[in-house]
Amino acid sequence: MSHSHTVGVRQAQKQKTRQALLDAALQLLEEQSLSSLGLREVTRAVGVAPTAFYRHFRDTADLGVALVEQTLGSLHATIGEALAESGDGVRIDRTVALIAELVRTSPAHVRFIARERHGGVQPVREAIGAQLRRFADEVAAAFAREPEAAGWSEADLRMLAGVYVDLMVMTACAFLEAGPEGEEQVSSAARRQLRLMSLGRRHWLD
Amino acid sequence: MSHSHTVGVRQAQKQKTRQALLDAALQLLEEQSLSSLGLREVTRAVGVAPTAFYRHFRDTADLGVALVEQTLGSLHATIGEALAESGDGVRIDRTVALIAELVRTSPAHVRFIARERHGGVQPVREAIGAQLRRFADEVAAAFAREPEAAGWSEADLRMLAGVYVDLMVMTACAFLEAGPEGEEQVSSAARRQLRLMSLGRRHWLD
DNA sequence: TTCTCGGGAGAACGGTTGTTTACTGAATGT
DNA sequence: ACATTCAGTAAACAACCGTTCTCCCGAGAA
Numbered sequence: 289m290s291h292s293h294t295v296g297v298r299q300a301q302k303q304k305t306r307q308a309l310l311d312a313a314l315q316l317l318e319e320q321s322l323s324s325l326g327l328r329e330v331t332r333a334v335g336v337a338p339t340a341f342y343r344h345f346r347d348t349a350d351l352g353v354a355l356v357e358q359t360l361g362s363l364h365a366t367i368g369e370a371l372a373e374s375g376d377g378v379r380i381d382r383t384v385a386l387i388a389e390l391v392r393t394s395p396a397h398v399r400f401i402a403r404e405r406h407g408g409v410q411p412v413r414e415a416i417g418a419q420l421r422r423f424a425d426e427v428a429a430a431f432a433r434e435p436e437a438a439g440w441s442e443a444d445l446r447m448l449a450g451v452y453v454d455l456m457v458m459t460a461c462a463f464l465e466a467g468p469e470g471e472e473q474v475s476s477a478a479r480r481q482l483r484l485m486s487l488g489r490r491h492w493l494d
Numbered sequence: 495m496s497h498s499h500t501v502g503v504r505q506a507q508k509q510k511t512r513q514a515l516l517d518a519a520l521q522l523l524e525e526q527s528l529s530s531l532g533l534r535e536v537t538r539a540v541g542v543a544p545t546a547f548y549r550h551f552r553d554t555a556d557l558g559v560a561l562v563e564q565t566l567g568s569l570h571a572t573i574g575e576a577l578a579e580s581g582d583g584v585r586i587d588r589t590v591a592l593i594a595e596l597v598r599t600s601p602a603h604v605r606f607i608a609r610e611r612h613g614g615v616q617p618v619r620e621a622i623g624a625q626l627r628r629f630a631d632e633v634a635a636a637f638a639r640e641p642e643a644a645g646w647s648e649a650d651l652r653m654l655a656g657v658y659v660d661l662m663v664m665t666a667c668a669f670l671e672a673g674p675e676g677e678e679q680v681s682s683a684a685r686r687q688l689r690l691m692s693l694g695r696r697h698w699l700d
Numbered sequence: 701t702t703c704t705c706g707g708g709a710g711a712a713c714g715g716t717t718g719t720t721t722a723c724t725g726a727a728t729g730t
Numbered sequence: 731a732c733a734t735t736c737a738g739t740a741a742a743c744a745a746c747c748g749t750t751c752t753c754c755c756g757a758g759a760a
Binding site for chain 1: 523525526527528529530605608609611612613614623650653654656657660664667671683686687689690691692693694695696697698700
């Protein structure tokens with residue numbers, strides 16, 4: 289008589305090992321790319337039989353897109369907060385600090401996205417591309433709500449938002465490569481880059 | 495009694511099959527990443543025995559760094575020409591056109607660089623990073639030669655050059671993803687991005 | 701010519717891969 | 731209480747992998 293929304297011990301255990309597979313894969317992907325990640329490699333790290341993999345994913349590419357959506361999907365809410373800042377200078381600091389904390393708390397996720405964005409697995413590439421396009425849309429919408437956007441064409445606004453998102457991805461990669469000790473240096477460089485873009489934006493309509 | 499500079503049939507044949515290995519690898523890497531590229535896979539595509547691979551490279555990672563230097567090394571001369579343009583607007587058109595032609599004539603090389611820049615093989619990542627840093631240095635030197643660079647700190651100039659290079663890599667990736675039909679659209683977007691940066695550069699010292 | 705060097709061929713090795721098939725047993729619905 | 735569903739197991743499969751060893755034979759030096 290239990291309703292469909294009750295979790296049940298059964299489905300809870302299933303999603304538990306599913307998450308274990310995702311976590312193990314993410315860890316293994318720190319030193320290789322998805323197209324070389326083996327099915328057995330993942331199950332061995334978790335401690336389950338190789339065939340158990342098929343109960344959750346069709347292949348490692350399928351696992352990859354799940355990893356993309358879990359990593360980037362939960363980020364839209366966080367991004368919205370930083371974009372709510374109206375001051376141009378304050379938003380720059382907020383955004384860079386957000387990226388820095390993201391890389392600090394979960395570097396493996398960031399590395400995975402950076403690596404597979406242009407990686408060898410097509411479905412994963414497309415999943416990342418779609419998510420980044422969603423981010424750019426949200427940034428463009430936030431820009432459009434501001435008074436500085438007056439006189440801007442929609443295409444130019446979309447271009448500006450695209451540069452903004454790409455700059456943030458590049459900054460995240462720079463944080464990764466620099467390590468914890470070079471964090472402050474990357475931060476200041478990123479802030480200057482954003483300031484350069486902000487200046488260009490102010491004088492766009494001349 | 496032949497002098498050391500005479501090629502000889504022996505060394506010519508060796509570099510011939512070495513180049514064949516590089517070409518075959520580049521073609522195979524269009525649909526996968528280097529960390530999953532097999533030694534036998536490459537030799538099979540060329541038509542030589544698997545053991546012949548060891549006469550030229552230690553492993554596939556070694557082949558990767560050779561591929562990086564062959565791809566990016568020959569580009570420094572071409573870049574120098576575009577940077578010689580003094581006009582700010584003309585240089586933008588020249589640069590974007592150069593990237594477009596590069597992607598058109600050898601897309602596999604561009605895809606390889608984009609894919610392995612953050613890929614799973616450390617030595618290759620470092621080789622690409624070193625080459626891109628060289629590009630940024632050249633761009634910074636070209637900027638420093640201009641009158642607009644007056645009052646700029648060396649660090650800010652380096653930052654500007656870094657953004658320039660990263661923007662070009664991103665543009666090359668955009669050309670790849672868009673395909674031949676969307677070439678004009680990517681070109682105009684890239685030109686607007688460069689113009690945005692150029693505007694910010696003009697008002698940097700306020 | 702004769703000797704040496706070295707790129708390439710061939711076979712074999714132990715190990716790993718993805719996938720299939722049949723099976724177990726505990727949580728679930730009736 | 732019983733029947734069913736299904737996540738996970740176990741074993742086997744052919745195919746592939748990187749690497750080692752031995753041999754071959756033509757180019758280049760003597």
